[in-house]
Amino acid sequence: MVNIFVLIKQVPSTHNLEIDKKTGALIREGIETIINPDDLYALELGLGLKEKYGGNITAVTMGPPQAEISLRECLAMGIDDAIHVCDQIFAYSDTFQTTLVLKEVFDKIKDYDIIITGSQTSDSSTGQVPYQLSEALDIPLITDIFSIELKNGFVECQRNFGHESQNIQVELPILLRVRKHFNEPRHLSLLGIKKAFEKKIIKMDFNALNCPNFIDGCNKSPTKVVKTAKISLQRKNEVIEGTTSDKIQKILDIIQEHGIEKIWVGEK
């Protein structure tokens, strides 16, 4: 029986964002939150593997209390179990701190065969956690796969690596990073939603884990955010007037200014 774990993160839906002036972090109260879009592909891959090979699939997230509804969403998709790593002390952790905590989580879980993540989060978009977790757990990380088969104790994948397309065999346990658009994430079903709320979510707080190197996320993260500012999308906004031909000519001028040239097609 294969044990699959999918790491997800709840992120803000990027419409109206406010920054906490003291911590430089996003004020997470009262705004729409969603499962990080990239993680949906990871969840779908996990569910697909489970449907094909059997086994158990768990969603894991490290986040504030409101992340719970994202785990319910995962359960509603058909995920079997959910783990919510939550403690005030973990707040404002950067990727390194996050990796430390996740290492403890998986050391505690012990029995994991495949851990799947999405490529990056829409809020911090570092993409570092899969690599760092691979170091922390000392398990191989496989990225950019286009097919995967589960065999007894190992996987066979086809993947892109550098400028090669390779067929590889890797012993379990492994970390898989799924790229965007790898598959078509499923929608939530009504029955799934109902059942999601009948399940129990496993909570892990600081006391449940053994985090010797971890002290208060905000103060001990190696990186620190010192300033945040809204990007002003200020542009020239120059309106081009005139007839259609005038407008076309102006565009051609700009194209030329940027050194873009015609490519001669056919014979010259």
Added chain:
Amino acid sequence: MATINESTQEGMKPKSNLDEFDKEKAQNFSTIFNVESNDQMKLLRYGIRKFAENILIPMAPTVDREAIFSWETAKELAKINAWGIEIPEKYGGAQLDSLSYAITIEEISRACASTGLNVSAHNSLGVYPLIKWGTVIQKEKYLPDLAIGKKIAGFAMTEPNAGSDVRRINCLAKQIDKGFLLNGSKIFVTNGGIASILIVISRYKTKNGKEGMAAFILDKNMEGYEIGKIEEKMGMRGSSTTSIYFKDVFIPEENILGPLSDGFKIAMQTLDVGRLGIAAQALGIAQAAYEHSVKYSKERIQFNKPISSFQGISFKLAEMATKLETARLLVYKVAAMRNISKNISKEVAMSKYYSSKIAREITQEAIQIHGGYGYMKDLPLERFYRDAKACEIYEGTTEIMKIIISQQILRGNM
């Protein structure tokens, strides 16, 4: 007051099959404030909305323009259990409660009202009577296919000479050996062109002369069952509305639904449930029109300002928002009452009457706010208006709603 869902284990979760309802918990759950903060309802709304935006909205203009019903879309709807919202799990349904049903219909209708009608008519008019009055054999026979949208259900009551005046129906089922022979015709049957299973309300006459109104389960493959032409409608064009003709259709005994003489009662109670669906549909359509209006009025610049800064426009938005809030609360109340098996006849009539009225008003004002663009088919506003109008007519006109309400009032149910 019930607990808001703080921890995972406790908290209000609406129970499944209505007959097995935990009345005490449901009593608490019926408090309307819980709906907005209840995580399960929030996730449900989010899930259906996401589905609607990905699958239904892109198709909606085509569905309307070409008046089509897509079996592809039906399959997608089946994946999310939309065809079996209240059907018990053992028959393949989601076995959800009335509030979940209302929110699902609202969200689907917000994206594509025609699809909302297909789904709501199937669930409330076709499936519900089977759940409520069907024998175990009938349920086992019909519900599994209906739950997955493999077969679509419809309901046929209205006739050319019997619209609001139900008792004028002419369809007659004469008792013969082992069943009945049905003759007559029905008009304006929602899902008529696509329904495999039809609940038909008809007069009957037994061998020993007893007469009354009955409900029968018909299968479109029965000999003598003929589907008429598909009506070209003002709105809800993706919903197939047809006449159905019955020429000596043999109905076996086992296809009688409920007690033979209960046809009228079955019809009225079924329509009550249907009306909740219509109220939710109208709400969804109005919500869509309102959202478009707010967005447009903030983006449209005239006289150097967004038009939302003019009170002529912002007052319209305020009125829309207030009407929507009121309509929604009434829908929630009806759903909550139904969850605890209270009689909803008066309240659902109010809800349908009110939702459909404000839907017409809001969609009309939404076009006005969009000016010329609102009149063009490029934008969905004119479709919202055309779709909304139907809600004041079908499954009981607004006039009938007012009759029902006033009768209740005068009987002492104030």
Added chain:
Amino acid sequence: MKNLNEFKNVWVFTEIKDHVKVHDCALEILGKGRELADKLNQKLVALVLALDAEQYLPLIEEHGVDEIIYMSHLDLKHYHERIFTNLVHDLVKEYKPSIFLFPSTEVGNALAARIAYRCKTGLVSDVLNLELSDEYGDNLLLTDKPAYGGNIHVKIICPNTRPQMCTITMGTFKQKTVKRKNIQRIKKEFNCDKSPNKIKIIGTPTRKDKPTSTLSDSKFVLGGGHGLVTKDNFNKLYELARLTNGQVGGTRRPILDGWMPEHLQIGISGESIFSDLYIAFGISGAIQHVVGITDSKTIIAINKDPNAPIFRVADYCIIGDANEILEGLLDYFIVDR
């Protein structure tokens, strides 16, 4: 805590691309690295791991380095996560760089993340800018990066751990040719733990070059939206792109309509572009798309709705029919055949 003063110098992981040439991004980073090294009055060091590494050194020496630390070995021909990580980590332990910069490439990101973990230090990816500042400490590296879907800028420091690490995307900085005096080449012996790789390659890998022009690398991008109305019209974009060596991209609608494949989506759930010029044809400019185009140097927007939000983020606003204008442009580029 280690004595931070022991950490000196600016290191750049000078990636060798496809075992053929020095990655352009690495050369760009060397340009910026020179600036940082000057301000700190410390050395700029290039780190090279490759097969026949010597061949790449002359070019690197043109780009302002004071020192090149390199290894040359057959096992370094391709990136290998264990070998590279172990070697680089050993070098970091030995030489203690204060700042360590990586190109934001498949290899750069992987290696940087792993090294950062091993050194228990911070890593900031895809920075927009780098500077040295005394505001928060002694000449700390201050990095500037976008967050939250590109709506916000954050400035980040790594005050208490070393090295201070970043990855930098192509096109962020400019290459600078500077030749320093007395450049030192330090060849290190390749000695790597030969423990078996957990990833076994079966059969022979096939060469699969990534398409040379992907959206994020493209200098000229043509974006199409719903305003192009029909598939035939949208196809004209491909034609125009072909004639100008441009790249087609678009919003979500063309994908739903089947005019464009998913991987060409520009925006929050798609790619970001860093073009010199971006022309948006019939795109309304919803925020989900706009966040993907803000790094384009110049933006021209064409839409018949004068209130389309795209105009707020465009340098040149053209109120008109995108189809007509597309046709007109196509005429110009086709006519001289």
